[in-house]
Amino acid sequence: MDAFFASVEQRDHPELRGKPVAVGGSSERGVVAAASYEARKFGVRSAMPSSIAARKCPDLIFVRPRFDAYKAVSNQIRDIFFEYTDLVEPLSLDEAYLDVTHNKKNMPSATLIAREIKKRIKETTGLTASAGISINKFLAKTASDVNKPDGLFLIAPEDAEAYVERLAIEKFFGIGKVTAEKMFKMGIRNGQDLKRYAEADLVVRFGKAGRYYYRIARAIDDREVNPNRIRKSLGAENTFEKDLTELEEIRKELVDITKTLTMRMERSNTKGKTLTLKVKFHDFQQITRSKTITKWIENEKQITALYEELLTMFDTSTVKIRLLGLSLSNLNHEMEEPVSYQLTLDF
Structure with a gap:
């Protein structure tokens, strides 16, 4: 969807x-959280601090989010998707992958399906969507960003590898700003440059992600569209009007965050074995500290005990904190390998 939250408000x-x-x-x-295209012309982007956004665009109008409204529209759009295929993998309220290889309407062209879905969304919600069509997830995602807003772009099978070779490295889905900067220093400016590196070299420099970079440089992405994608974590966080500088202030805020997290756990019937504390400082530096236990974490008391332990892992006496967050992972409904634990032996 195009500037989804902002478009719903407009x-x-x-x-x-x-x-x-x-x-x-x-x-x-x-x-x-979202910026209209009129705001984007001034350089306003999602995840940007509001103070910076206001300086970039003095006439910027701020609207408080209405997530219930966005979810209702999202459900309308999801219903349209299911008219064409059951293989729908939501990424968020406003984005999804669809596998239309075998579609319910027996349409021979994915491009025709995308055009029809865009039309149905416009008729049903009054909003515009952009579609990317190609042979795999990476290329379809890349194509979806080409002609926004209200765009439609096809990367045909025979054009896939050549298209990736020309693609600027910062446009690669899965390569963020920090990684792109690292690649620039290696002389990698586009897919063709990335393609010159052996898989082993990329793994040495980027870890397991190097295998992914090696494959997408060749337009290879074998990930299936998974309609039953399982949540990997559940969390809650809060950004503060004034920096927290006292340990008691930190503890007080963590109590509220814990209540929010616990409520979300109860709603989704979720429990986990790893708790992560996220701390962002006044200078936007960020750290995380995690603790994994053998028992399920499922209530406020357990979370409190764990974050108290995590707080001891950094010096809270001289810090200025602008954001705190808690998240739960290694969840009870994850279809993943079992978590390993180190045994404690008494000698």
Whole structure:
């Protein structure tokens, strides 16, 4: 979907149409969750601090998010997808992969299906969507970003490898800003440059992700569209109006975050074996500390005991904290290999 949250707000509030809109908090510590295309012309982007967004676009209009409204529209769109295929893998409220190799309407062309789905979404919701069509997930995702908004782009099988060779490395899905900078220093500017590196060299430099980079440089991505994709983690976090500088302030905020996390665990019938504490400092430096136990983590008391232990892993006496978060992983419904634990032996 195109600027999904912001587009829903502009649809529901005509006075916002044609104006730069940011969904998110407008305070000094707020963050932009979504920006309309009018706002993007000024350089406003999602995940940008609201204070920076306001400086980039003085006329920016901030709107508080309405997640219930976005979820309702998302469900409408999902229903449309299922008219064509049951192989739908949601990535978020506004994005999904569809495998239409064998589709319910027996349409011979994925491009025709994408065009029809875009039309149905527009008729049903009043919103525009962009579609990417190709032979695998990586290429389809790449294609979906080419002609936004209201775009449709095909990377045909015979063009796939040549297209990737020309693609700028920062446009590769799965290569973030930090990794792109590292690749620039290696002389890698596009897919053709990346293709010159052996798989072993990429693994040495980038770990397991190197195997992925090696394959996508050759337009290879064998991941199937998985309609039963399982959640890997569950979390809650909070950004503060003023930096936290006292341990008691930190503990107080973690109590509230724990309550939110516990509520989400109960709603989704989720428990896990790893708790992660996320801390972002006033200078945007970020650390995480994790603890894995053999028993299920399933209540506030357990979470509190674990985050108290994690707090001892860094010095809280001289810090200024702008964000705290807690997340649970190694969940009870993950279809993954069992977690290994180190035994403690008494000598």
